[in-house]
Amino acid sequence: MSILWWGILGSTLAGLATGLGGIPVLFPSLSAVSHRFRDELLGFAAGVMLAATAFSLLIPAIEYGGVWVALGGVVLGVLLLDLMDRFLPHEHFEKGLEGPRSKLREIWLFVIAITLHNFPEGLAVGVSFGTGNVSDGVTVATAIGIQNIPEGMAVAISLLGVGYPRSRAFFYAFLTGLVEPLGGVLGAGLVSIMHFFLPWGMAIAAGAMLFVISDEIIPETHHGKSARFSTYALIAGFGIMMLLDNLLG
Template sequence: MPGQDDPAASCGAEQRAAASGINPQTARSMHWRRLMGLAICLGGAAVLLSAIFRMLPLDDPRMRGALTGGAMAALATALGTLPVLLSHQFSQRTYDTLLGFGAGVMLAASSFSLIIPALASARLQGASAWGAGGIVGAGIMAGALFLMLVDRLVPHEHFVKGLEGRQARALKRVWLFVLAIGLHNLPEGLAIGVAFAGTDPVAALALATGISIQDVPEGMVVALALRGVGYGRWRSAGIGMLSGLVEPVAAVLGVAVISLSASLLPWGLAAAAGAMLYVISHEIIPESHREGHETFATGGLMVGFVVMMLLDTALS
Protein backbone atom coordinates (compact mmCIF):
# COMPACT_ATOMS: atom_id res chain seq x y z
CA MET A 1 0.00 0.00 0.00
CA PRO A 2 1.19 3.57 -0.62
CA GLY A 3 2.31 5.65 2.32
CA GLN A 4 -0.40 6.85 4.67
CA ASP A 5 -0.37 10.31 6.18
CA ASP A 6 -3.12 10.50 8.80
CA PRO A 7 -2.65 9.26 12.38
CA ALA A 8 -4.79 6.15 12.09
CA ALA A 9 -3.20 5.23 8.79
CA SER A 10 0.25 5.86 10.23
CA CYS A 11 -0.54 3.57 13.15
CA GLY A 12 -1.75 0.91 10.73
CA ALA A 13 1.41 1.30 8.70
CA GLU A 14 3.49 0.78 11.84
CA GLN A 15 1.54 -2.36 12.69
CA ARG A 16 2.10 -3.74 9.20
CA ALA A 17 5.76 -2.79 9.41
CA ALA A 18 6.09 -4.62 12.73
CA ALA A 19 4.37 -7.66 11.25
CA SER A 20 6.83 -7.65 8.36
CA GLY A 21 9.85 -7.28 10.63
CA ILE A 22 10.43 -3.53 10.14
CA ASN A 23 11.12 -1.43 13.21
CA PRO A 24 8.01 0.73 13.99
CA GLN A 25 10.26 3.71 14.70
CA THR A 26 11.77 3.33 11.24
CA ALA A 27 8.29 3.15 9.72
CA ARG A 28 7.28 6.33 11.58
CA SER A 29 10.41 8.09 10.35
CA MET A 30 9.66 7.05 6.76
CA HIS A 31 6.12 8.39 7.15
CA TRP A 32 7.35 11.85 8.18
CA ARG A 33 10.00 11.87 5.46
CA ARG A 34 7.26 11.30 2.90
CA LEU A 35 5.30 14.24 4.28
CA MET A 36 8.40 16.45 4.21
CA GLY A 37 9.11 15.36 0.65
CA LEU A 38 5.60 16.30 -0.42
CA ALA A 39 5.92 19.71 1.25
CA ILE A 40 9.27 20.30 -0.48
CA CYS A 41 7.74 19.37 -3.84
CA LEU A 42 4.86 21.80 -3.33
CA GLY A 43 7.21 24.58 -2.27
CA GLY A 44 9.63 23.91 -5.11
CA ALA A 45 6.83 23.94 -7.67
CA ALA A 46 5.58 27.27 -6.33
CA VAL A 47 9.07 28.82 -6.48
CA LEU A 48 9.67 27.51 -10.00
CA LEU A 49 6.36 28.83 -11.28
CA SER A 50 7.00 32.19 -9.64
CA ALA A 51 10.38 32.44 -11.39
CA ILE A 52 8.87 31.50 -14.75
CA PHE A 53 6.01 33.96 -14.43
CA ARG A 54 8.40 36.81 -13.61
CA MET A 55 9.92 36.26 -17.06
CA LEU A 56 6.57 36.60 -18.85
CA PRO A 57 5.46 39.81 -20.61
CA LEU A 58 2.73 40.59 -18.08
CA ASP A 59 2.25 44.06 -19.58
CA ASP A 60 0.35 42.26 -22.36
CA PRO A 61 -3.30 42.09 -21.20
CA ARG A 62 -3.81 38.81 -23.05
CA MET A 63 -0.94 37.14 -21.23
CA ARG A 64 -2.05 38.64 -17.92
CA GLY A 65 -5.60 37.43 -18.47
CA ALA A 66 -4.46 33.92 -19.41
CA LEU A 67 -2.26 33.72 -16.35
CA THR A 68 -5.07 34.94 -14.10
CA GLY A 69 -7.56 32.51 -15.62
CA GLY A 70 -5.14 29.60 -15.31
CA ALA A 71 -4.37 30.53 -11.71
CA MET A 72 -8.11 30.62 -10.95
CA ALA A 73 -8.46 27.09 -12.28
CA ALA A 74 -5.44 25.87 -10.32
CA LEU A 75 -6.78 27.38 -7.09
CA ALA A 76 -10.19 25.82 -7.73
CA THR A 77 -8.55 22.42 -8.15
CA ALA A 78 -6.71 22.91 -4.87
CA LEU A 79 -9.93 23.98 -3.16
CA GLY A 80 -11.64 20.81 -4.35
CA THR A 81 -9.09 18.60 -2.62
CA LEU A 82 -9.73 20.09 0.84
CA PRO A 83 -12.84 18.01 1.71
CA VAL A 84 -10.68 14.90 1.45
CA LEU A 85 -8.78 16.14 4.51
CA LEU A 86 -12.02 16.33 6.49
CA SER A 87 -13.71 13.09 5.49
CA HIS A 88 -12.50 9.55 5.05
CA GLN A 89 -14.67 8.73 2.05
CA PHE A 90 -17.52 9.80 -0.21
CA SER A 91 -20.12 7.55 -1.75
CA GLN A 92 -19.53 6.24 -5.25
CA ARG A 93 -22.80 7.84 -6.30
CA THR A 94 -21.55 11.27 -5.21
CA TYR A 95 -18.28 10.63 -7.01
CA ASP A 96 -20.09 9.75 -10.26
CA THR A 97 -22.50 12.68 -9.99
CA LEU A 98 -19.60 15.11 -9.60
CA LEU A 99 -17.87 13.57 -12.60
CA GLY A 100 -21.04 14.06 -14.62
CA PHE A 101 -21.28 17.67 -13.47
CA GLY A 102 -17.73 18.34 -14.62
CA ALA A 103 -18.45 16.73 -17.98
CA GLY A 104 -21.50 18.95 -18.43
CA VAL A 105 -19.55 22.12 -17.67
CA MET A 106 -16.80 21.11 -20.10
CA LEU A 107 -19.34 20.22 -22.79
CA ALA A 108 -21.07 23.60 -22.51
CA ALA A 109 -17.73 25.42 -22.39
CA SER A 110 -16.66 23.65 -25.57
CA SER A 111 -19.85 24.70 -27.32
CA PHE A 112 -20.50 28.25 -26.13
CA SER A 113 -17.03 29.51 -25.23
CA LEU A 114 -14.89 27.81 -27.87
CA ILE A 115 -16.73 26.49 -30.93
CA ILE A 116 -19.13 29.41 -31.43
CA PRO A 117 -16.36 32.05 -30.98
CA ALA A 118 -14.16 30.00 -33.35
CA LEU A 119 -16.85 30.14 -36.04
CA ALA A 120 -17.27 33.89 -35.51
CA SER A 121 -13.50 34.45 -35.67
CA ALA A 122 -13.21 32.50 -38.91
CA ARG A 123 -16.02 34.54 -40.49
CA LEU A 124 -14.38 37.80 -39.39
CA GLN A 125 -11.20 36.70 -41.14
CA GLY A 126 -13.11 36.43 -44.42
CA ALA A 127 -14.11 32.77 -44.53
CA SER A 128 -17.49 31.83 -45.96
CA ALA A 129 -20.06 29.98 -43.86
CA TRP A 130 -18.91 26.66 -45.31
CA GLY A 131 -15.28 27.68 -45.01
CA ALA A 132 -15.66 28.66 -41.36
CA GLY A 133 -17.38 25.37 -40.63
CA GLY A 134 -14.60 23.49 -42.38
CA ILE A 135 -11.88 25.33 -40.45
CA VAL A 136 -13.55 24.76 -37.11
CA GLY A 137 -14.38 21.14 -37.91
CA ALA A 138 -10.79 20.46 -38.91
CA GLY A 139 -9.56 22.18 -35.75
CA ILE A 140 -11.84 20.08 -33.56
CA MET A 141 -10.56 16.90 -35.18
CA ALA A 142 -6.95 18.07 -34.87
CA GLY A 143 -7.36 18.76 -31.15
CA ALA A 144 -8.96 15.38 -30.53
CA LEU A 145 -6.33 13.56 -32.59
CA PHE A 146 -3.53 15.33 -30.74
CA LEU A 147 -4.88 14.25 -27.38
CA MET A 148 -5.47 10.74 -28.71
CA LEU A 149 -1.81 10.60 -29.75
CA VAL A 150 -0.68 11.82 -26.33
CA ASP A 151 -3.06 9.31 -24.76
CA ARG A 152 -1.37 6.47 -26.61
CA LEU A 153 2.26 7.52 -26.25
CA VAL A 154 2.46 8.88 -22.71
CA PRO A 155 2.47 6.27 -19.94
CA HIS A 156 -0.48 6.95 -17.67
CA GLU A 157 -3.40 5.27 -15.98
CA HIS A 158 -7.03 5.51 -16.97
CA PHE A 159 -9.51 5.28 -14.12
CA VAL A 160 -11.41 2.61 -16.08
CA LYS A 161 -8.96 0.75 -18.28
CA GLY A 162 -5.89 0.59 -16.10
CA LEU A 163 -2.38 0.86 -17.51
CA GLU A 164 -1.68 2.16 -21.01
CA GLY A 165 1.29 3.55 -22.92
CA ARG A 166 4.93 2.61 -23.32
CA GLN A 167 6.65 1.10 -20.30
CA ALA A 168 3.65 1.99 -18.13
CA ARG A 169 4.30 -0.84 -15.70
CA ALA A 170 7.73 0.59 -14.91
CA LEU A 171 6.26 3.75 -13.38
CA LYS A 172 4.93 4.08 -9.87
CA ARG A 173 1.17 4.23 -9.70
CA VAL A 174 1.08 7.68 -8.15
CA TRP A 175 2.91 9.20 -11.10
CA LEU A 176 0.61 7.39 -13.50
CA PHE A 177 -2.26 9.16 -11.78
CA VAL A 178 -0.47 12.50 -12.00
CA LEU A 179 0.07 12.02 -15.73
CA ALA A 180 -3.58 11.07 -16.21
CA ILE A 181 -4.65 14.19 -14.34
CA GLY A 182 -2.32 16.27 -16.49
CA LEU A 183 -4.03 14.93 -19.60
CA HIS A 184 -7.33 16.13 -18.16
CA ASN A 185 -6.06 19.60 -17.23
CA LEU A 186 -3.95 20.28 -20.32
CA PRO A 187 -6.82 21.03 -22.74
CA GLU A 188 -8.58 23.12 -20.10
CA GLY A 189 -5.52 25.32 -19.59
CA LEU A 190 -4.94 25.61 -23.33
CA ALA A 191 -8.58 26.59 -23.81
CA ILE A 192 -8.23 29.39 -21.25
CA GLY A 193 -5.11 30.73 -22.93
CA VAL A 194 -6.56 30.55 -26.43
CA ALA A 195 -9.74 32.29 -25.28
CA PHE A 196 -7.82 35.19 -23.73
CA ALA A 197 -5.78 35.48 -26.93
CA GLY A 198 -9.01 36.29 -28.76
CA THR A 199 -10.91 39.53 -29.07
CA ASP A 200 -13.62 38.87 -26.46
CA PRO A 201 -12.20 39.04 -22.92
CA VAL A 202 -15.70 38.69 -21.44
CA ALA A 203 -16.20 35.32 -23.14
CA ALA A 204 -12.71 34.32 -22.04
CA LEU A 205 -13.57 35.22 -18.45
CA ALA A 206 -16.76 33.17 -18.71
CA LEU A 207 -14.76 30.19 -19.94
CA ALA A 208 -12.14 30.54 -17.19
CA THR A 209 -14.86 30.86 -14.55
CA GLY A 210 -16.73 27.83 -15.86
CA ILE A 211 -13.59 25.70 -15.96
CA SER A 212 -12.74 26.83 -12.44
CA ILE A 213 -16.21 25.81 -11.24
CA GLN A 214 -15.85 22.33 -12.69
CA ASP A 215 -12.28 22.07 -11.37
CA VAL A 216 -13.57 22.12 -7.78
CA PRO A 217 -15.33 18.74 -8.04
CA GLU A 218 -12.57 17.52 -10.36
CA GLY A 219 -9.96 18.25 -7.69
CA MET A 220 -12.03 16.33 -5.17
CA VAL A 221 -12.50 13.43 -7.58
CA VAL A 222 -8.74 13.24 -8.16
CA ALA A 223 -8.00 13.19 -4.44
CA LEU A 224 -10.75 10.63 -3.85
CA ALA A 225 -9.33 8.41 -6.58
CA LEU A 226 -5.94 8.48 -4.90
CA ARG A 227 -7.57 7.75 -1.54
CA GLY A 228 -9.38 4.85 -3.16
CA VAL A 229 -6.12 3.16 -4.15
CA GLY A 230 -4.64 3.57 -0.70
CA TYR A 231 -2.89 6.93 -0.51
CA GLY A 232 -3.28 8.96 2.68
CA ARG A 233 -5.40 12.07 3.00
CA TRP A 234 -2.57 14.62 3.01
CA ARG A 235 -0.71 12.98 0.15
CA SER A 236 -3.89 12.65 -1.93
CA ALA A 237 -4.74 16.31 -1.39
CA GLY A 238 -1.17 17.42 -2.11
CA ILE A 239 -0.96 15.54 -5.40
CA GLY A 240 -4.38 16.88 -6.38
CA MET A 241 -3.17 20.43 -5.72
CA LEU A 242 -0.03 19.85 -7.77
CA SER A 243 -2.13 18.59 -10.68
CA GLY A 244 -3.82 21.97 -11.00
CA LEU A 245 -0.51 23.69 -11.77
CA VAL A 246 -0.74 22.29 -15.30
CA GLU A 247 -3.48 24.79 -16.13
CA PRO A 248 -1.72 28.17 -15.71
CA VAL A 249 1.29 26.80 -17.60
CA ALA A 250 -0.92 25.53 -20.43
CA ALA A 251 -2.86 28.82 -20.46
CA VAL A 252 0.33 30.82 -20.95
CA LEU A 253 1.41 28.41 -23.69
CA GLY A 254 -1.94 28.77 -25.43
CA VAL A 255 -1.90 32.57 -25.52
CA ALA A 256 1.76 32.59 -26.60
CA VAL A 257 1.08 30.37 -29.62
CA ILE A 258 -2.01 32.28 -30.75
CA SER A 259 -0.20 35.61 -30.33
CA LEU A 260 2.15 34.61 -33.15
CA SER A 261 -0.63 35.04 -35.71
CA ALA A 262 -4.26 36.11 -35.47
CA SER A 263 -5.14 33.62 -38.21
CA LEU A 264 -4.42 30.81 -35.75
CA LEU A 265 -7.21 31.91 -33.39
CA PRO A 266 -10.13 29.92 -34.89
CA TRP A 267 -7.88 26.89 -35.22
CA GLY A 268 -6.72 27.21 -31.63
CA LEU A 269 -10.23 27.65 -30.22
CA ALA A 270 -11.51 24.68 -32.21
CA ALA A 271 -8.55 22.47 -31.28
CA ALA A 272 -9.05 23.26 -27.59
CA ALA A 273 -12.72 22.31 -27.96
CA GLY A 274 -11.79 19.06 -29.68
CA ALA A 275 -9.36 18.15 -26.92
CA MET A 276 -11.99 18.81 -24.27
CA LEU A 277 -14.60 16.77 -26.15
CA TYR A 278 -12.13 13.89 -26.36
CA VAL A 279 -11.57 13.96 -22.60
CA ILE A 280 -15.33 14.06 -21.95
CA SER A 281 -16.07 11.06 -24.16
CA HIS A 282 -12.94 9.01 -23.58
CA GLU A 283 -12.42 9.51 -19.86
CA ILE A 284 -15.14 11.20 -17.85
CA ILE A 285 -18.41 9.71 -19.13
CA PRO A 286 -17.20 6.07 -19.13
CA GLU A 287 -15.87 6.47 -15.59
CA SER A 288 -19.07 8.09 -14.33
CA HIS A 289 -21.13 5.16 -15.71
CA ARG A 290 -18.83 2.37 -14.55
CA GLU A 291 -20.51 1.63 -11.21
CA GLY A 292 -24.12 1.68 -12.41
CA HIS A 293 -24.98 5.28 -11.45
CA GLU A 294 -25.73 6.41 -14.99
CA THR A 295 -28.89 8.29 -13.99
CA PHE A 296 -27.12 10.38 -11.36
CA ALA A 297 -24.13 10.97 -13.64
CA THR A 298 -26.43 12.08 -16.47
CA GLY A 299 -28.32 14.36 -14.10
CA GLY A 300 -25.03 15.88 -13.01
CA LEU A 301 -24.06 16.39 -16.65
CA MET A 302 -27.32 18.18 -17.41
CA VAL A 303 -26.98 20.45 -14.37
CA GLY A 304 -23.36 21.22 -15.22
CA PHE A 305 -24.27 22.04 -18.82
CA VAL A 306 -27.07 24.40 -17.76
CA VAL A 307 -24.90 26.11 -15.12
CA MET A 308 -22.15 26.79 -17.65
CA MET A 309 -24.66 27.93 -20.28
CA LEU A 310 -26.24 30.38 -17.85
CA LEU A 311 -22.82 31.58 -16.74
CA ASP A 312 -21.70 32.17 -20.31
CA THR A 313 -24.94 33.98 -21.16
CA ALA A 314 -24.84 36.15 -18.03
CA LEU A 315 -21.22 37.20 -18.46
CA SER A 316 -21.62 37.81 -22.18
Protein backbone atom coordinates (compact mmCIF):
# COMPACT_ATOMS: atom_id res chain seq x y z
CA MET A 1 0.00 0.00 0.00
CA SER A 2 1.02 3.63 -0.40
CA ILE A 3 2.27 5.76 2.49
CA LEU A 4 -1.09 7.55 2.57
CA TRP A 5 -3.11 4.38 3.00
CA TRP A 6 -0.75 3.00 5.63
CA GLY A 7 -1.06 6.29 7.49
CA ILE A 8 -4.86 6.18 7.34
CA LEU A 9 -5.00 2.55 8.46
CA GLY A 10 -2.47 2.93 11.26
CA SER A 11 -3.95 6.12 12.72
CA THR A 12 -7.51 4.74 12.46
CA LEU A 13 -6.64 1.57 14.37
CA ALA A 14 -4.74 3.60 16.98
CA GLY A 15 -7.72 5.95 17.36
CA LEU A 16 -10.18 3.05 17.74
CA ALA A 17 -8.13 1.85 20.71
CA THR A 18 -9.57 4.82 22.63
CA GLY A 19 -13.03 3.31 22.25
CA LEU A 20 -11.65 -0.08 23.27
CA GLY A 21 -10.42 1.45 26.50
CA GLY A 22 -13.87 2.92 27.15
CA ILE A 23 -15.69 -0.45 27.01
CA PRO A 24 -15.35 -1.24 30.76
CA VAL A 25 -17.50 1.79 31.59
CA LEU A 26 -20.47 -0.09 30.12
CA PHE A 27 -20.21 -2.67 32.91
CA PRO A 28 -20.72 -1.55 36.55
CA SER A 29 -18.36 -4.17 37.98
CA LEU A 30 -15.50 -3.07 35.68
CA SER A 31 -15.91 0.69 35.92
CA ALA A 32 -15.89 1.03 39.72
CA VAL A 33 -12.34 2.36 40.00
CA SER A 34 -10.80 5.06 42.16
CA HIS A 35 -9.65 8.53 41.22
CA ARG A 36 -6.10 7.37 41.92
CA PHE A 37 -6.42 4.53 39.43
CA ARG A 38 -7.63 6.97 36.78
CA ASP A 39 -4.55 9.10 37.39
CA GLU A 40 -2.35 6.01 37.15
CA LEU A 41 -3.91 5.12 33.81
CA LEU A 42 -3.18 8.56 32.43
CA GLY A 43 0.32 8.51 33.93
CA PHE A 44 1.00 5.21 32.17
CA ALA A 45 -0.28 6.70 28.91
CA ALA A 46 2.02 9.69 29.37
CA GLY A 47 5.00 7.37 29.84
CA VAL A 48 4.21 5.49 26.64
CA MET A 49 3.86 8.80 24.77
CA LEU A 50 7.16 10.05 26.18
CA ALA A 51 9.06 6.93 25.07
CA ALA A 52 7.45 6.99 21.62
CA THR A 53 8.39 10.66 21.30
CA ALA A 54 12.02 9.98 22.15
CA PHE A 55 12.72 6.65 20.45
CA SER A 56 10.25 6.54 17.55
CA LEU A 57 10.14 10.19 16.53
CA LEU A 58 13.08 12.29 17.73
CA ILE A 59 15.89 9.78 17.11
CA PRO A 60 14.68 9.04 13.53
CA ALA A 61 14.16 12.79 12.93
CA ILE A 62 17.80 13.41 13.87
CA GLU A 63 18.94 10.52 11.66
CA TYR A 64 17.01 11.76 8.62
CA GLY A 65 17.36 15.52 9.01
CA GLY A 66 20.06 16.30 11.55
CA VAL A 67 19.84 17.73 15.03
CA TRP A 68 19.00 21.31 13.93
CA VAL A 69 16.04 20.19 11.84
CA ALA A 70 14.84 18.05 14.75
CA LEU A 71 15.19 20.94 17.18
CA GLY A 72 13.42 23.34 14.82
CA GLY A 73 10.58 20.88 14.33
CA VAL A 74 10.16 20.39 18.07
CA VAL A 75 9.93 24.16 18.57
CA LEU A 76 7.33 24.43 15.80
CA GLY A 77 5.30 21.58 17.28
CA VAL A 78 5.34 23.17 20.73
CA LEU A 79 4.32 26.57 19.35
CA LEU A 80 1.52 25.00 17.30
CA LEU A 81 0.02 23.26 20.32
CA ASP A 82 0.54 26.33 22.49
CA LEU A 83 -1.47 28.44 20.04
CA MET A 84 -4.23 25.84 19.83
CA ASP A 85 -4.28 25.59 23.62
CA ARG A 86 -4.56 29.36 23.99
CA PHE A 87 -7.21 30.06 21.35
CA LEU A 88 -9.43 26.96 21.40
CA PRO A 89 -11.83 26.86 24.37
CA HIS A 90 -11.51 23.57 26.25
CA GLU A 91 -11.89 22.17 29.73
CA HIS A 92 -10.08 19.65 31.93
CA PHE A 93 -11.47 17.80 34.91
CA GLU A 94 -8.72 19.01 37.24
CA LYS A 95 -7.40 22.24 35.65
CA GLY A 96 -10.81 23.55 34.63
CA LEU A 97 -11.54 25.92 31.73
CA GLU A 98 -8.69 27.06 29.46
CA GLY A 99 -8.66 29.31 26.42
CA PRO A 100 -11.32 31.91 25.61
CA ARG A 101 -14.74 31.76 27.21
CA SER A 102 -17.31 29.82 25.27
CA LYS A 103 -21.01 29.04 25.32
CA LEU A 104 -20.36 25.44 24.29
CA ARG A 105 -21.60 22.76 26.64
CA GLU A 106 -19.06 21.42 29.13
CA ILE A 107 -18.86 18.02 27.47
CA TRP A 108 -17.84 19.54 24.14
CA LEU A 109 -15.18 21.64 25.84
CA PHE A 110 -13.84 18.42 27.32
CA VAL A 111 -13.95 16.68 23.91
CA ILE A 112 -11.96 19.58 22.42
CA ALA A 113 -9.35 19.12 25.17
CA ILE A 114 -8.92 15.42 24.32
CA THR A 115 -8.84 16.31 20.63
CA LEU A 116 -5.83 18.53 21.31
CA HIS A 117 -4.15 15.42 22.73
CA ASN A 118 -5.06 13.08 19.92
CA PHE A 119 -4.40 15.13 16.79
CA PRO A 120 -0.58 15.18 17.18
CA GLU A 121 -0.71 11.45 17.92
CA GLY A 122 -2.42 10.81 14.59
CA LEU A 123 0.10 13.10 12.90
CA ALA A 124 2.93 11.07 14.43
CA VAL A 125 1.50 7.81 13.09
CA GLY A 126 0.97 9.19 9.59
CA VAL A 127 4.45 10.70 9.34
CA SER A 128 6.17 7.59 10.70
CA PHE A 129 5.08 5.53 7.69
CA GLY A 130 6.97 7.97 5.47
CA THR A 131 10.30 6.25 6.15
CA GLY A 132 9.30 3.55 3.68
CA ASN A 133 9.78 0.94 6.39
CA VAL A 134 6.36 -0.27 7.45
CA SER A 135 7.70 -1.55 10.78
CA ASP A 136 8.58 2.03 11.78
CA GLY A 137 5.00 3.12 11.31
CA VAL A 138 3.64 -0.01 12.97
CA THR A 139 5.82 0.69 16.02
CA VAL A 140 4.46 4.23 16.42
CA ALA A 141 0.87 3.13 15.73
CA THR A 142 1.24 0.37 18.33
CA ALA A 143 2.60 2.85 20.87
CA ILE A 144 -0.23 5.30 20.30
CA GLY A 145 -2.79 2.49 20.39
CA ILE A 146 -1.40 1.16 23.68
CA GLN A 147 -1.54 4.55 25.36
CA ASN A 148 -5.01 5.25 23.93
CA ILE A 149 -6.50 2.27 25.79
CA PRO A 150 -5.88 3.58 29.33
CA GLU A 151 -6.59 7.12 28.14
CA GLY A 152 -9.97 6.05 26.75
CA MET A 153 -10.79 4.25 29.97
CA ALA A 154 -9.79 7.25 32.06
CA VAL A 155 -11.91 9.58 29.92
CA ALA A 156 -14.98 7.33 30.11
CA ILE A 157 -14.63 6.85 33.88
CA SER A 158 -14.24 10.60 34.39
CA LEU A 159 -17.40 11.30 32.39
CA LEU A 160 -19.25 8.65 34.36
CA GLY A 161 -18.04 10.28 37.57
CA VAL A 162 -19.60 13.64 36.67
CA GLY A 163 -23.00 12.13 35.95
CA TYR A 164 -23.03 11.02 32.32
CA PRO A 165 -24.88 7.77 31.52
CA ARG A 166 -22.68 4.78 30.74
CA SER A 167 -23.58 4.66 27.05
CA ARG A 168 -22.82 8.37 26.55
CA ALA A 169 -19.60 8.16 28.54
CA PHE A 170 -18.44 5.35 26.26
CA PHE A 171 -19.60 7.18 23.12
CA TYR A 172 -17.76 10.39 23.96
CA ALA A 173 -14.59 8.46 24.82
CA PHE A 174 -14.87 6.67 21.48
CA LEU A 175 -15.52 9.97 19.71
CA THR A 176 -12.31 11.56 20.98
CA GLY A 177 -10.21 8.92 19.18
CA LEU A 178 -11.73 9.65 15.76
CA VAL A 179 -9.63 12.78 15.28
CA GLU A 180 -6.46 10.68 15.00
CA PRO A 181 -7.15 9.56 11.40
CA LEU A 182 -7.34 13.26 10.45
CA GLY A 183 -3.84 13.78 11.81
CA GLY A 184 -2.74 10.56 10.13
CA VAL A 185 -4.01 11.69 6.74
CA LEU A 186 -2.30 15.06 7.10
CA GLY A 187 1.04 13.57 8.16
CA ALA A 188 1.11 10.78 5.58
CA GLY A 189 -0.16 13.10 2.85
CA LEU A 190 2.51 15.74 3.45
CA VAL A 191 5.28 13.13 3.49
CA SER A 192 3.93 11.56 0.30
CA ILE A 193 3.95 14.90 -1.52
CA MET A 194 7.13 16.34 0.01
CA HIS A 195 9.55 13.65 1.18
CA PHE A 196 11.86 16.28 2.71
CA PHE A 197 9.05 16.94 5.21
CA LEU A 198 9.70 13.55 6.89
CA PRO A 199 12.16 14.67 9.61
CA TRP A 200 10.27 17.93 10.07
CA GLY A 201 6.98 16.09 10.49
CA MET A 202 8.45 13.66 13.00
CA ALA A 203 9.96 16.48 15.04
CA ILE A 204 6.79 18.62 14.88
CA ALA A 205 4.72 15.66 16.10
CA ALA A 206 7.30 15.03 18.84
CA GLY A 207 7.18 18.65 20.00
CA ALA A 208 3.39 18.65 20.04
CA MET A 209 3.32 15.45 22.08
CA LEU A 210 5.91 16.80 24.53
CA PHE A 211 3.72 19.86 25.05
CA VAL A 212 0.66 17.69 25.72
CA ILE A 213 2.56 15.48 28.18
CA SER A 214 4.05 18.38 30.13
CA ASP A 215 1.25 20.95 29.99
CA GLU A 216 -1.82 18.73 30.10
CA ILE A 217 -1.38 15.13 31.26
CA ILE A 218 1.19 15.46 34.05
CA PRO A 219 -0.61 18.39 35.77
CA GLU A 220 -3.87 16.44 35.49
CA THR A 221 -2.43 13.36 37.19
CA HIS A 222 0.24 14.66 39.57
CA HIS A 223 -1.71 16.25 42.36
CA GLY A 224 -2.43 15.38 45.94
CA LYS A 225 -1.83 11.85 47.16
CA SER A 226 -1.96 10.40 43.64
CA ALA A 227 1.24 12.06 42.45
CA ARG A 228 3.75 9.39 43.48
CA PHE A 229 1.60 6.55 42.09
CA SER A 230 1.18 8.44 38.81
CA THR A 231 4.94 8.94 38.63
CA TYR A 232 5.59 5.21 38.90
CA ALA A 233 2.86 4.53 36.35
CA LEU A 234 4.56 6.98 33.96
CA ILE A 235 7.92 5.25 34.44
CA ALA A 236 6.28 1.86 33.84
CA GLY A 237 4.72 3.10 30.60
CA PHE A 238 8.05 4.55 29.48
CA GLY A 239 9.89 1.30 30.19
CA ILE A 240 7.35 -0.92 28.46
CA MET A 241 7.31 1.27 25.38
CA MET A 242 11.11 1.36 25.30
CA LEU A 243 11.15 -2.43 25.20
CA LEU A 244 8.42 -2.61 22.56
CA ASP A 245 10.17 -0.03 20.40
CA ASN A 246 13.30 -2.16 20.31
CA LEU A 247 11.45 -5.45 19.86
CA LEU A 248 9.14 -4.18 17.12
CA GLY A 249 11.68 -1.87 15.48
